[in-house]
Amino acid sequence: xxxxxxxxxxxxxxxxxxxxxxxxxxxxxxxxxxxxxxxxxxxxxxxxxxxxxxxxxxxxxxxxxxxxxxxxxxxxxxxxxxxxxxxxxxxxxxxxxxxxxxxxxxxxxxxxxxxxxxxxxxxxxxxxxxxxxxxxxxxxxxxxxxxxxxxxxxxxxxxxxxxxxxxxxxxxxxxxx
Numbered sequence: 001x002x003x004x005x006x007x008x009x010x011x012x013x014x015x016x017x018x019x020x021x022x023x024x025x026x027x028x029x030x031x032x033x034x035x036x037x038x039x040x041x042x043x044x045x046x047x048x049x050x051x052x053x054x055x056x057x058x059x060x061x062x063x064x065x066x067x068x069x070x071x072x073x074x075x076x077x078x079x080x081x082x083x084x085x086x087x088x089x090x091x092x093x094x095x096x097x098x099x100x101x102x103x104x105x106x107x108x109x110x111x112x113x114x115x116x117x118x119x120x121x122x123x124x125x126x127x128x129x130x131x132x133x134x135x136x137x138x139x140x141x142x143x144x145x146x147x148x149x150x151x152x153x154x155x156x157x158x159x160x161x162x163x164x165x166x167x168x169x170x171x172x173x174x175x176x177x
Contacts, residue, residue: 008065009034011093013084014074016058024060024079031073034063038101041110052110059084061098066090117141117167123149127166135160 016024021037028035038055058081064070071090075083083090105111117123121137135149138159145164150157 008067009063010065011036011061011063011095011098012066012074012090013093014060014062015081015084016060016079017081018058020079021054021058021060022079024077027077027079028060028062028074031070031077033070033073036061036063036098036102036109038105038109038111040113042113055101055111061093117147117164123167125149125162125166126168128162130160130162130166 014024025035025037037060039052040055042051042053060080062074062083064074071083074080085091101111117137117140119137119140123135123137125131125133125135130151133151133153135151137147138150139148141147141164146161147164147167148159148161149167150159152158153160
């Protein structure tokens with residue numbers, strides 16, 4: 001019977017209560033339920049450290065057999081709001097989708113983020129003394145989250161360095177090559 005339950009295990013999405021991903025992950029792990037909680041590791045400029053944010057805020061992936069007691073352990077777990085379902089049936093996440101995300105993450109579920117900015121991208125400065133000016137990325141964000149931008153100032157091109165936070169940009173998961 002145990003072997004059959006092992007075979008029936010599939011990945012599902014749980015919605016957690018707001019900012020309760022870690023609580024739910026802890027309690028689910030303590031019940032022996034396989035949990036995948038992917039997080040994005042973002043650089044922070046002030047202290048050359050990183051900040052972790054949930055890749056999917058308020059959601060975790062669990063691998064369970066819904067026909068087993070694990071289903072109730074998930075749905076009644078502290079921090080869990082519900083198992084995502086459609087038409088009253090828990091929605092299965094395909095194994096290859098989870099594998100794709102896991103392949104980019106380390107053992108703790110952390111995925112290193114990189115800036116979506118590339119050399120040559122035209123950007124508008126959103127904050128600071130150059131607010132509203134347009135420039136061209138000369139160098140993407142460095143370890144201190146500073147970006148080198150070429151701007152037209154006083155009728156000549158000038159390279160300036162601005163905090164990455166001053167530019168409207170997104171962070172994406174660094175793809176494994």
